[in-house]
Structure formats: structure tokens, C-alpha cells
Amino acid sequence: MEVVRQSVYDYPKYYDVLFGSDWKAEYDFLCDCFEYYAKRPVRRVFEPACGTGRLLFRFAQAGYEVAGLDLNEKAVEYCNRRFQRLGLSAHVWVGDMADFRVKRKYDAAFNTINSFRHLTDDKSAMGHLACMREALAKGGLYILGFHLTPNRPPKCTEESWVVRRGHLQVNSWMKTLSLDRQRREEKVYLQFDVYTPRRSFRIVNEFVFRTYTWQQFHRLLQRVGGWEIAGTHDFAYRIDEPITVDDYTEDVVYVLRRV
Numbered sequence: 572m573e574v575v576r577q578s579v580y581d582y583p584k585y586y587d588v589l590f591g592s593d594w595k596a597e598y599d600f601l602c603d604c605f606e607y608y609a610k611r612p613v614r615r616v617f618e619p620a621c622g623t624g625r626l627l628f629r630f631a632q633a634g635y636e637v638a639g640l641d642l643n644e645k646a647v648e649y650c651n652r653r654f655q656r657l658g659l660s661a662h663v664w665v666g667d668m669a670d671f672r673v674k675r676k677y678d679a680a681f682n683t684i685n686s687f688r689h690l691t692d693d694k695s696a697m698g699h700l701a702c703m704r705e706a707l708a709k710g711g712l713y714i715l716g717f718h719l720t721p722n723r724p725p726k727c728t729e730e731s732w733v734v735r736r737g738h739l740q741v742n743s744w745m746k747t748l749s750l751d752r753q754r755r756e757e758k759v760y761l762q763f764d765v766y767t768p769r770r771s772f773r774i775v776n777e778f779v780f781r782t783y784t785w786q787q788f789h790r791l792l793q794r795v796g797g798w799e800i801a802g803t804h805d806f807a808y809r810i811d812e813p814i815t816v817d818d819y820t821e822d823v824v825y826v827l828r829r830v
């Protein structure tokens with residue numbers, strides 16, 4: 572099979588087939604959070620690192636005013652083309668989630684599948700939480716989902732999916748290559764096998780995620796200031812099943828509220 576060594580984010584069509592298929596539970600959970608945890612009505616929503624906008628366009632379809640940013644130009648182009656095709660308006664731009672400003676504040680924001688961990692140092696992670704604090708109105712929410720590093724070998728070190736859309740099939744496989752708790756680096760291997768009627772090929776990608784124990788994340792929040800933890804859930808995305816974060820927690824969704 573032909574192998575292409577490149578970021579999977581440079582292939583928004585295939586990314587969207589894979590991750591876009593599994594949107595409903597996340598979407599419903601986010602709506603439930605807006606209702607349950609926000610201390611203001613939620614009409615304007617923002618997604619940093621929005622990628623293809625697989626969730627954002629669902630919110631636009633439901634009547635929310637939406638905006639987002641992403642570092643990857645191809646993802647942003649794909650995202651904006653879909654908004655245009657569907658006749659929806661949105662403001663999505665190429666930008667760095669560690670350093671941005673918005674003109675008008677939002678009521679809620681979300682960032683659900685580890686994108687935050689792409690910020691590989693303290694400065695950019697703090698920059699991000701500070702920018703998000705400025706981007707949200709008081710009482711607004713930032714719903715942030717990612718994997719914590721538990722105080723024992725993590726249970727989840729490998730994941731695979733297979734998704735089909737029409738004549739296109741994408742099989743993905745993601746695996747932890749190494750975990751360095753001292754340097755706070757998790758090296759990850761991600762591969763997409765793409766099957767179209769005319770071509771089959773493999774996209775191969777390695778990258779580094781910053782690691783967080785729950786204490787490291789809570790300390791970071793405190794240092795940045797302006798946030799309270801309104802609730803904690805996991806990737807089951809059930810509003811009626813909050814979790815207690817402890818040394819064993821892996822997947823977590825923090826519902827942060829702007830104070």
C-alpha cells in the first residue's frame with residue numbers, strides 16, 4: 572500500500588469521515604451542559620481547534636451563532652466550504668489557540684478530543700486558558716475534554732475505528748509509542764488507511780501530546796485564574812453521570828465556568 576507521511580489534519584475529508592460520524596452523543600451532551608451549568612443563556616458558541624467543524628456546523632444548523640479557529644489552513648478551508656454549501660453563516664479563521672482575541676465574547680466554548688494537549692508547553696497551555704478566559708462572558712462555559720495521565724499505567728493506549736461514507740472507507744489506528752512523565756510527553760502514532768474506488772493509501776503520522784495528571788491540570792487552572800470547575804464528566808458524555816476526578820481517571824471532560 573502507498574504510504575504518505577503527513578499530518579492527518581492535512582486530509583480534512585478523511586478526518587471528517589472518521590470523527591464526524593460520531594457527533595451526536597457529544598453534541599447532545601454539550602447542549603445539556605449549556606442548560607445545566609451555564610449561568611447565562613447560550614446563544615453564541617466558539618470552538619478553538621475546530622478542525623473541520625464537524626460539531627460546529629451542527630450548532631449552526633440548530634440556530635446558534637458559531638465561530639472557531641484552527642491552525643490548519645486545509646481544515647479551515649474545508650470547514651468554511653461546508654458552511655457555505657449549507658447556506659450557514661459562521662466565522663472560522665486560521666489562528667493559534669494559544670494566542671488569539673475575539674471581538675465579541677461568547678457564551679460557551681468547547682474543545683473535546685484532546686486538541687488541548689497539542690499545546691506542548693506550559694506557556695502555550697497557559698496562553699490558551701487565558702485567551703479562552705477573555706473570549707467568554709462571565710457565567711459562560713468552556714467544556715474541555717482530554718485524557719489525563721493516571722497514577723498507574725494507562726488502560727487505554729490504543730484505539731481503532733472503521734468508518735464508511737458512500738464509496739469511501741477510512742480505517743484508523745492510534746497507539747501510544749511512549750509516555751515520559753518527567754518531560755510530560757506522550758508520543759503518539761496515528762494511521763489512516765483510506766480506500767476509495769480508485770486509490771488505496773495509508774497516511775502515517777507521529778506527534779507529541781503534553782501529559783497532565785489531574786493535579787497538574789488543576790494547578791494550571793489556578794495559575795491562570797478566572798475559572799471554576801463547574802462539573803466533571805467522562806467520554807460517556809452523560810450529563811446525569813458526573814465523575815469524581817482522582818488518580819485513576821483517564822478520559823475527562825471538565826466543565827469550566829468563567830467567574
Ligand SMILES: C[S@@+](CC[C@H](N)C(=O)[O-])C[C@H]1O[C@@H](n2cnc3c(N)ncnc32)[C@H](O)[C@@H]1O
Binds near residue numbers: 580620667682
Ligand atoms: C483532534 S483534532 C480536533 C478537531 C475538532 N475539534 C474536532 O473535534 O473534530 C485537533 C485539531 O487541533 C488543531 N490544532 C493543533 N494545534 C493548534 C493550535 N495551536 N491552535 C489551533 N489549532 C490547533 C489541529 O489542526 C486539529 O485540527
